[in-house]
Amino acid sequence: MHINNPREQEFVDKLVRKGLLIPTGVAGVYGRNEVFEDVIHRFDDFITVSARNDMAEVIRFPPVLNRKNFELSGYLQSFPQLAGSIFSFEGTTEEHEKLLDTIHEGKDWSIYQKMTDVVLTPAACYPVYPVAAARGPISQAGCLFDVMSYCFRHEPSTDPARLQCFRMREFVRIATADEVVQWRDAWIERGRRMLEDVGLFVISDVANDPFFGRGGRMLAISQREQRLKLELLVSICSDENPTAVMSCNYHQEHFGHIFGINDESGNCAETACVGFGMERIALALFHTHGLDPNRWPAGVRGKLWH
Amino acid sequence: MHINNPREQEFVDKLVRKGLLIPTGVAGVYGRNEVFEDVIHRFDDFITVSARNDMAEVIRFPPVLNRKNFELSGYLQSFPQLAGSIFSFEGTTEEHEKLLDTIHEGKDWSIYQKMTDVVLTPAACYPVYPVAAARGPISQAGCLFDVMSYCFRHEPSTDPARLQCFRMREFVRIATADEVVQWRDAWIERGRRMLEDVGLFVISDVANDPFFGRGGRMLAISQREQRLKLELLVSICSDENPTAVMSCNYHQEHFGHIFGINDESGNCAETACVGFGMERIALALFHTHGLDPNRWPAGVRGKLWH
Numbered sequence: 001m002h003i004n005n006p007r008e009q010e011f012v013d014k015l016v017r018k019g020l021l022i023p024t025g026v027a028g029v030y031g032r033n034e035v036f037e038d039v040i041h042r043f044d045d046f047i048t049v050s051a052r053n054d055m056a057e058v059i060r061f062p063p064v065l066n067r068k069n070f071e072l073s074g075y076l077q078s079f080p081q082l083a084g085s086i087f088s089f090e091g092t093t094e095e096h097e098k099l100l101d102t103i104h105e106g107k108d109w110s111i112y113q114k115m116t117d118v119v120l121t122p123a124a125c126y127p128v129y130p131v132a133a134a135r136g137p138i139s140q141a142g143c144l145f146d147v148m149s150y151c152f153r154h155e156p157s158t159d160p161a162r163l164q165c166f167r168m169r170e171f172v173r174i175a176t177a178d179e180v181v182q183w184r185d186a187w188i189e190r191g192r193r194m195l196e197d198v199g200l201f202v203i204s205d206v207a208n209d210p211f212f213g214r215g216g217r218m219l220a221i222s223q224r225e226q227r228l229k230l231e232l233l234v235s236i237c238s239d240e241n242p243t244a245v246m247s248c249n250y251h252q253e254h255f256g257h258i259f260g261i262n263d264e265s266g267n268c269a270e271t272a273c274v275g276f277g278m279e280r281i282a283l284a285l286f287h288t289h290g291l292d293p294n295r296w297p298a299g300v301r302g303k304l305w306h
Numbered sequence: 307m308h309i310n311n312p313r314e315q316e317f318v319d320k321l322v323r324k325g326l327l328i329p330t331g332v333a334g335v336y337g338r339n340e341v342f343e344d345v346i347h348r349f350d351d352f353i354t355v356s357a358r359n360d361m362a363e364v365i366r367f368p369p370v371l372n373r374k375n376f377e378l379s380g381y382l383q384s385f386p387q388l389a390g391s392i393f394s395f396e397g398t399t400e401e402h403e404k405l406l407d408t409i410h411e412g413k414d415w416s417i418y419q420k421m422t423d424v425v426l427t428p429a430a431c432y433p434v435y436p437v438a439a440a441r442g443p444i445s446q447a448g449c450l451f452d453v454m455s456y457c458f459r460h461e462p463s464t465d466p467a468r469l470q471c472f473r474m475r476e477f478v479r480i481a482t483a484d485e486v487v488q489w490r491d492a493w494i495e496r497g498r499r500m501l502e503d504v505g506l507f508v509i510s511d512v513a514n515d516p517f518f519g520r521g522g523r524m525l526a527i528s529q530r531e532q533r534l535k536l537e538l539l540v541s542i543c544s545d546e547n548p549t550a551v552m553s554c555n556y557h558q559e560h561f562g563h564i565f566g567i568n569d570e571s572g573n574c575a576e577t578a579c580v581g582f583g584m585e586r587i588a589l590a591l592f593h594t595h596g597l598d599p600n601r602w603p604a605g606v607r608g609k610l611w612h
Contacts, residue, residue: 022365022437025372026423031433034364058340059328062471063369063456066331071409080395080402085419086426087393088460089386093519096386103377108421113391115416116460117332118470120392127337131328150369150456154394154422164424165368213399 005159008237011287012160018291027156028164039282039293040167042304043198044148047169047276050194056146056171061127063150063165064118069130072258075122078211078219084120084152087113120152124170125273132174133259138269142175148278160283161236161243167278172271174261177252180272184230184248187274191232191246199300200234200284203242207231228252234284245280249273311465314543317593318466324597333462334470345588345599346473348610349504350454353475353582355612356500362452362477367433369456370424375436378564381428384517384525390426390458393419426458430476431579438480439565444575448481454584466589467542467549473584478577480567483558486578490536490554493580497538497552505606506540506590509548513537534558540590551586555579 015021022031032040064086070076076083089099089112099112121127124147132143148169155162173183188204195202207229208220223229228250233242249272255261256269263269289296293304321327328337338346370392376382382389395405395418405418427433430453438449454475461468479489494510501508513535514526529535534556539548555578561567562575569575595602 024367024433025374025436029368029370029372029424031365031367031437037364037366058343059337060343061330061337062335062469064335064458064471066335068331076395076409077406080397080405080418082394084392084394084422085416086390086458086460087416087419087421088388088390089382091386093521096519099386100383103382110391110393110421112386113393113421115393115414115419116390117462118335127330130331131337152370152392154392156423163368165370213402215399 005237008159008161011237011283012158014291015160015283015286020286020291021160026164027158028162030160030163035293036282036286039285039304040278043276043281043285044169044278046194046198046304050190051146051171054144054171056144058146059128059131061121061124061147061149063121063152065121065126066130067115067117067119069259070119070122070126073126073129074254074258075126078209078216079122081212082153082155082210083122084154086116086118086120088116090114121149122153123151123273124149124168124275125172128172129255129259129261129271133261137262137264137266138174139264142173142179142269144174145172146170147172159237161280163279166280168275169278170273170275172273174256174269174271176263177270180270181250184250184272184274187248188230188232191248191274191276195232195234195245195281197300197303198285199297200245200281200288203233205231205233207244207247234281234288236280236283236287243280243284245277245284247275247277249275311543314465314467317543317589318464320597321466321589321592326592326597327466332470333464334468336466336469341599342588342592345591345610346584349582349587349591350475350584352500352504352610356496357452357477360450360477362450364452365434365437367427367430367453367455369427369458371427371432372436373421373423373425375565376425376428376432379432379435380560380564381432384515384522385428387518388459388461388516389428390460392422392424392426394422396420427455428459429457429579430455430474430581431478434478435561435565435567435577439567443568443570443572444480445570448479448485448575450480451478452476453478465543467586469585472586474581475584476579476581478579480562480575480577482569483576486576487556490556490578490580493554494536494538497554497580497582501538501540501551501587503605503609504591505603506551506587506594509539511537511539513550513553540587540594542586542589542593549586549590551583551590553581553583555581 020036102109211219231244232246236243261269326342408415517525537550538552542549567575
């Protein structure tokens, strides 16, 4: 559990008073009003327009994932604490009565739930790899996907920028090592320009994922040394501790190997992804330009409401 | 599990060949291409434009719900078999190793998962009631919400119209009994006109929810006798067995009582909701007008692509 920070609480309180965020009684789960949603949709459109010439293949998945593919993906090796699995009731009428009694008594009813074939999507790109693999060998030019999904991470927090359920727009490149690295690195500069275009002050940094457990520290160091994860960060609750709003990741052969994505000669394809944290970008815009988008600088409005 | 039907399989195969649906290996969970998503968004906009003068308050929730509110809602009494609860790992490094070994051996790893504070949203209106209650007494005019969410129902099926994860656009009215019934009934006619405007052949019917277990049959009969659930149905896989694409529900005091939604005199408010099944409407449009929206009748295109 994230430690409460007075600046975060102050920002959340402002957003709630203005109606932009609507508490649900669970940390990191909010409703949003029309103004907040409009900002998300406008930035989403801005991404679409900015990347239009790339001709990415658009696919949209629901926020659940085939559990078997999730087990293969390696997510539970690295981030077991963040994953969400979906359980359901498969019992008899008698067990149903016991389930209801247990709830009525305020006790734990998890024994009446069984694991289903689906889990929550942890990052928008996860459903793409098995789909790409099923199509057969990757052509010389490789492929490029455009995905967006609600993602789930089990990390209840009072930080408004650390939601349990949030939208991630992502592009996924599958090609040779040289090509995916070049594509990923080009997106760092392009992403920086896009965020600066909407008036955000951006810094870039080498980063690491929140790997779990004792072995996690070594994985994080290795990930940083190889510069596999580059982030663009902006101020949301604090100027001293900026928040990542874009993450540009080079997976090497990780997904290609697991899901059997190969080129026409049978060589394992490499992958990279570039993700935008949509709620974080909206929060950064509200933090930077104020809570009323009608009063945002003309240049910023011109980019988003064109 | 729904019984496989050759017409359903044929329609799914056509949609998959055309790329409109993308299998994920789990029944009732598909990716969708840009054409399918565009149809969803166009009909979503058509709803917005059609209901613009109602001045509904727009709120968007993520696809997860506070578990405590879900327990109160009565959903687990009526539909335990459809609900999805979210579990997560909260163990130590040692337990993590056991979790990975269990997955590696292809065994059930559910003992390493604990129930979290959130469940999947079963219908888009569920998060609204506690929010309305928290605002205090309902005014004379009542209130009207516009919500949309991915919803989850654990009913793996080969019927393309019976997805495990789908989008529902809903309007929710909270007011006096007379007012909510009148509002619900007016939507039956308005919904019929909207569906006919896009070239669908619509029938309306009194319906019942899929209540669980031995007691469920009596609940279904009572719901029908009181005409609490009215549906608009169109053809998707079969003309003989049309599918509900809109559901107009009168809840009486159910949610008002549970969540403490009262008017200024302390009387329990009544509620009704009107929901559009977005994927079902898109599927009905593809079934009726063909798989290429560019070749749909000009009148239909004019309503959706204006």
